[in-house]
Amino acid sequence: MAGNSQRRGAIRKSGTKKGATVGSGGKRRRGLEGKGATPPAHKRVHHPAGKRAAAAKKAASRAPARPASRKDDGPELVLGRNPVVECLRAGVPASALYVAVGTENDERLTEAVKLAADTGISILEVPRTDLDRMSTNGLHQGMALQVPPYRYAHPGDLLESLRGSAEPALIVALDNISDPRNLGAVIRSVAAFGGHGVVIPQRRSASVTAVAWRTSAGAAARLPVARATNLTRTLKDYADAGLQIVGLDAGGDTTLDEFDGSTPTVVVVGSEGKGLSRLVRDTCDTILSIPMAGPVESLNASVAAGVVLADVARQRRA
Numbered sequence: 001m002a003g004n005s006q007r008r009g010a011i012r013k014s015g016t017k018k019g020a021t022v023g024s025g026g027k028r029r030r031g032l033e034g035k036g037a038t039p040p041a042h043k044r045v046h047h048p049a050g051k052r053a054a055a056a057k058k059a060a061s062r063a064p065a066r067p068a069s070r071k072d073d074g075p076e077l078v079l080g081r082n083p084v085v086e087c088l089r090a091g092v093p094a095s096a097l098y099v100a101v102g103t104e105n106d107e108r109l110t111e112a113v114k115l116a117a118d119t120g121i122s123i124l125e126v127p128r129t130d131l132d133r134m135s136t137n138g139l140h141q142g143m144a145l146q147v148p149p150y151r152y153a154h155p156g157d158l159l160e161s162l163r164g165s166a167e168p169a170l171i172v173a174l175d176n177i178s179d180p181r182n183l184g185a186v187i188r189s190v191a192a193f194g195g196h197g198v199v200i201p202q203r204r205s206a207s208v209t210a211v212a213w214r215t216s217a218g219a220a221a222r223l224p225v226a227r228a229t230n231l232t233r234t235l236k237d238y239a240d241a242g243l244q245i246v247g248l249d250a251g252g253d254t255t256l257d258e259f260d261g262s263t264p265t266v267v268v269v270g271s272e273g274k275g276l277s278r279l280v281r282d283t284c285d286t287i288l289s290i291p292m293a294g295p296v297e298s299l300n301a302s303v304a305a306g307v308v309l310a311d312v313a314r315q316r317r318a
Contacts, residue, residue, distance in 0.1 A: 074149060075095070075146050075147060075148050075149060076146070076147045076149075076209055076210055077134060077135065077144050077145070077146055077147075078092075078094075078144065078145040078146075078147060078210045079135050079139055079140040079141070079143075079144050080139065080140060080141050080143070081106075081108040081109065081112070081141045081142075081143050082108065083145075083210075083214075084097070084108075084112050084143050084144065084145045085108050085111055085112050085115070086214050087145055087147070087210050087213065087214055088111075088112055088115040088116060088119070088121075088145070089115065090213060090214045090216075090217055090218050091119075091213075091218040091221055092145075092147055092210055092213040092214065093147070093148065093221065094116070094121050094145045094146060094147050094148075095121065095122065095146050095147070095148050096121065096122045096123075096124055096145075096146040097112060097113070097116040097121050097122065097123045097124065097143070097144075097145055097146075098124050098126055098131055098134070098143065098144040098145070098146065099113070099123065099124070099125050099126070099142065099143055100125075100126060100127070100128040100131045100140070100142040100143070101125055101126065101127055101128060102128065102142075103128075103141075103142030103143065104142070108143075109142075109143060112143060112145075128142070131144060145210070147209075147210045147213070150207070150208035150209075150220075150225070152208070152225055152226060152227040153197065153224040153225065153226040153227075154226055155199050155226040155227075155228050155234045155237070155238075156237070157224065157226065158171055158196055158197040158199070158224060158226055159238070159241055161196065161197075161224070162196060167194075168262065168263055168264040168265070168316070169196055169243055169264040169265070169266075170190075170193075170194060170195045170196055170261075170264075170265055170267075170309070170312060171195065171196055171197050171198070171199060171238070171243070171265070171266045171267070172186055172190050172195060172197075172198050172199070172266070172267045172268075172269060172305055172309070173198075173199040173200075173228075173231060173234070173235065173266055173267070173268045173269070174186065174198065174199070174200050174201075174205065174206075174268075174269055174301075175201065175231060175268055175269065175270045175271070175276055175277055175280045176204065176205070176270050176271040176274045176275075176276075176277060177200070177205060177206055177269065177270075177271055177301055178204070178205065178206050178271065179206055180206040180207065180208075180209045180211040180212040180215070181211060181212070181215045181302075182206065182300070182301050182302045183198075183200065183205075183206040183207075183208065183212045183215075184211065184212035184213065184214065184215025184216040184220065185215050185216070185302035185303075185306075186198060186269065186301070186302045186305050186306075187208075187212070187215075187216040187219050187220050187223055187225065188215065188216045188217055188219045189302065189305055189306040189309050189310075190219075190223055190305075190309060191216075191219035191222060191223045192219075192309075193306075193309040193310055193312065193313040194313055194316070195223070195309060196223075196224075197223060197224045197225065197226060198223065198224075198225045198226070199225075199226045199227075199228050199231070199234060199266075200225065200226070200227055200228070201227070201228055201230075201231040202227050202228060202229050208220055208225055231280060232279045232280055232283050235266065235268065235280065235283045235284075236283060238266050239283070239285070242264060243264040243265060243266050244263055244264065244265050244266070244285050244286065245266050245268060245283060245284045245285050245286075246259070246261075246265055246266065246267050246268065246284060246285065246286045246287075246288050246308075247268040247270070247276050247280065247281055247284035247286070247287050247288065248267065248268065248269050248270065248276075248287075248288055248289075248290070248304050248305070248308060249270070249275055249276060249281070249287050249288070249289060250275075250289055250290075250297065250298050251287075251289065252286075252287035252288045252289035253286075253287055253289075254286050254287065254288050254289070255288070255289055255290075255291050256288060256289070256290050256291060256307070256308060256311055257291060259286070259288055259311070260315070261308075261311065261312035261315045261316070262315050262316055265312065267305065267308055267309070267312075268280060268284060269301050269304060269305045270301070271301055272298055272299070272300055272301055288308065290304060290307055290308070
């Protein structure tokens, strides 16, 4: 019977060198059992691949978390009393004005509420904790303005709007412009000098945010801004449609004094630091430089665009 120490052979006789228990205690049976499939190399502790995997996992645990990707197509929240008032003055198409309960009244709050009421923007009084949660950092000064995402045009729409018009097209394309203030300033200049639209790349470019709206002084409401999936391909399409593609660069082979802007034109502006990307530069028919009398090497992107647009407008008035 199992567990019966009185059965024969269960207990060894005294005086033997082996232990008192008869048998291996199940060791032989367990030794015959399989241990399963051999694990892959990266899961074996002493294998070089396993050591590399462990080191990579340890390094990843120490690395800082990557910031969340920016979502350009979602609503934007403008925080702070001065920024909110400036946006409302510029006519930024906001959808709601949030005011925290118990916020101290001053001239900026009074003006913001009046401007919002006059333009039909919803005014919502919310607990301060809700505004803290919406702003993520709490730096709202008791007031926030919700701005809906900008509705971009298609690059082809800019040409379609000019069909049948006797006025030659004038479009500005931006390459590597990441500052929304530069974008807003360019939009303002294009509108001021009779341009018909602005084209920006879908990636690695500033978007029409509340900052761009404010810098454009309301011109973004009147001038279409198109977003191109591939800027190089869009420029080639414009060239096929009969527009001359002119890139701005300090080392250009044609100066502004020699440039003829009376024909349909696309002016391509690069960033002050990086300039035009290689593919965009190769697509241009002409690389234009602005002659300068002083020791300054280059101009800000929006300033350079304004200088060229002003000269083109002068030529077309003549």
